[in-house]
Amino acid sequence: MIDQLRKIYSTLQVYKDSSDELGIDYKWFTTDNHEVIGIRNDELTSKDISLLTAFLSPYNVKFPNPTDVEGKWRKLIFSTEPIEGEKEWKPSNPFRFVYFSFNKDQVEPILFKDAIEALFDKQVSILWHNEHEGFIIEQQMVDEDSISYDQIIDILMSDLYVKINFFVGPYKKDVNDLSLHYKSLTNVANQVFQYTNKSVVTYVDAIPFILTKQTDEGLRLDISKTILHEYIYDEETIKMIETFFECNLNLSETAKVLHLHRNSLQYRLDRFVDKTGIDIRQFHNAMTVSLALLARK
Amino acid sequence: MAELKLVNVKKVYDNKVVSVEDFNLEIRDKEFLVLVGPSGCGKSTTLRMIAGLEEISSGDLYIGDKRVNDVPPKDRNIAMVFQNYALYPHMDVYNNMAFGLKLRKFKKDEIKKRVDNAAKILGLENLLNRKPKALSGGQRQRVALGRAIVRDAEVFLMDEPLSNLDAKLRVQMRAEIQKLHSRLQTTTIYVTHDQTEAMTMATRLVVMKDGIIQQVGAPKEVYDEPDNVFVGGFIGSPAMNFLNGKLIGNYFIMDDVKLLVPDGRLKILKERGYDGKDIILGIRPEDINDEQVFLDFSPETKVNASVEVAELMGAEIILYSQVNNQSFVARIDSRFNITAGDTIDLAFDLSKAHFFDKETELRIK
Ligand SMILES: Nc1ncnc2c1ncn2[C@@H]1O[C@H](COP(=O)(O)OP(=O)(O)O)[C@@H](O)[C@H]1O
Ligand SMILES: [Mg+2]
Secondary structure (H helix, E strand, O other), rough: HHHHHOOOOOOOEEEOOOOOOOOOEEEEEEEOOEEEEEEEEEHOHHHHHHHHHOOEOOOOOOOOOHHHHHHHHHHHHHHOOOOOOOOOOOOOOOOEEEEEEEOOOOHHHHHHHHHHHHHOOOOOEEEEEEEOOEEEEEEEEOOOOOOOOOHHHHHHHHOOOEEEEEEEEEOOOOOOOHHHHHHHHHHHHHHHOOOOOOEEHHHHHHHHHHHHOOHHHHHHHHHHHHHHHHHHHOHHHHHHHHHHOOOOOOHHHHHHHHHHHHHEEEEEEEEHHHHHHOOOOOHHHHHHHHHHHHHHH | OOOOEEEEEEEEEEOOEEEEEEEEEEEEOOEEEEEEOOOOOOOOEEEEOHOOOOOOOEEEEEEEEEEEOOHHHHHHOOEEEOOOOOOOOOOHHHHHHHHHHHHHOHHHHHHHHHHHHHHHEEEOOOOOOOOHOOHHOOOOHHHHOOOOHHOOOOOOEEOOOOOOOOOOHHHHHHHHHHHHHHHHHOOOEEEEEEHHHHHHOOOOEEEEEEEEEEEEOOOOHEEEEEHHHHHHHHHHOOOOEEEEEEEEOOEEEEEEEEEEEEHHHHHHHHHHHOOOOOEEEEHHHHHOOOOHHHHHHOHHHHHEEEEEEEEEEEEEEEEEEEEEEEEEEEEEOOOOOOOOOOOEEEEEOHHEEEEEOOOEEEOOO
8 A cells, every 4th residue: 555655645755763754744644554654745735635544544743853963863873875975973972872762652752852851951862763762862971960860760750741761872982883883772772671670771781681682592491490490480589589689799788678687588598509509699609690580581 | 639549450560570469449538648568569560550650450540530540641630759859950949840831831820820839838939049959958859849739739649759868858858748748638649668657657558568458557557456467577666576386275385485365365366266276476576574563563474585686775775685596676775784695584565465377477356
């Protein structure tokens, strides 16, 4: 159907990912297959629009108008060869890509962008993947007033009634291989929230997830069974171990969080040693068990 | 103003974790209801389902008479304050309070009316032009509350709003939030893992564990009559002591230690068929005494205990001791100089103690 429509409307484009711009000079529709297509306004009469809405649903998401800088970023990231004659644009500060996602339909992209810009107190480039996912491009700056992504989540949750996840990429200085970097971050971002229920995950946090994910499923299961023995299905012990890791192997802290007596925590860890031969009070053992726990997910 | 009702609410996350189950609760109009329990017990999940930020897997949620499962959060007439609460760093106090309304395209004079009103309630009138940097910790927290107040919502939802504050400010803000509640009378659901906070703030509290409600009641009710071992141990600090033993005849027996069970309790225990059975004795640290009058008065509930640690806390001493190889904590007046290694007599006030089933850990009543 799209091909047929394209014969009639030469400006038709399919909105797949961020490489397409969802501009306001287009009228957007969704097909039965949930594809989003756009036709330029100047190619549509009102008769056309009524006809098209008879078998397509109008797609009413309003994206903020792409800014110049956003356009430049797109070029840097998505175009394969440098554009002839144009001097290549480069960002002036180190920058990082921060992936965000929120539940569909909880907030309009325009509102989201307004709020983000209010938080950073300046224009912020956002590359949208769809109406609830994308990347914020954050330029590094010395700002004593800056706030954390955990705080941003809580502020926007109360202002916009939206629950957001952030995957915070590493800072970069040069723009070489940006396309690859962007792709790999997108890839990690799409997986990382299956492994954790934190709302903010940094690139550093994500490394163990990414590495574990590379291993094939059979091996992963085998590793977690071999290391964890019967504890593999013992949610209570696993929670205890995870808390112990979150508390940086600090016994007193863990006991406090779990409302356990320090001695009974000691006792449980000793029993884990008896059953598995592994003492997770030692760092290298803790690392192995931590990976085995990830492999289990 | 609004009542809320949760009926058989359940939440299962994508990863199949059941995080809240069998959640049935009616929240009264104007109530200050506190959800309390250890980390991971499902408090935030519950609150977020009420807010609409997290989908309800099954069950019904009503605000007023309306089932709101499918109503988007912004249309539920709620306002929220969270733990990592911060202000927009570059905006002054006025705009911090106004911004949420601006985003929602409220009219200018309506915004001004609401912000001025909130500022008056919170005593922020003279600080409206200040940036967050120029505010004290307490003032910032008040602005945070102001941002919720301007919503004019029917329900306030607060998720550990004080847990990032230092101890002194936390105590001060507790009082401030209570004052605010008694003035605005807005139905409030407040989440905390801190039992002291729960006890001091709640009109009613809901104790949760592993996604399941353990007990609902006024703070004193829950403190005096815990439904099970978990609630007894969680509410109160230092925690309730639990000692394993057997009911034989009129006595709670721990090997060679015998404690006489008072008549009323004994009658219930026998009626419920616990004679000769293993039971758990629960007794709060403050119901263990070392005063001579008590000791003389209760010859048959006396324990000779060896003191392992004695923490002097000013007017009282917290004693960590053992009886029959079971640890317990006592809280006594610090008139005498007690040190580790001492052996002393302590009287257990069994009229204030509770007995729990060994298997189900439910209070026998
Ligand atoms: N986004 C999520 N995805 C999967 N599991 C989650 C998520 N959020 C919370 N959980 C799990 O649900 C349970 C309850 O969590 P939560 O409601 O945050 O508890 P609390 O607020 O009482 O600390 C925990 O086991 C937690 O690991
Ligand atoms: Mg929580």
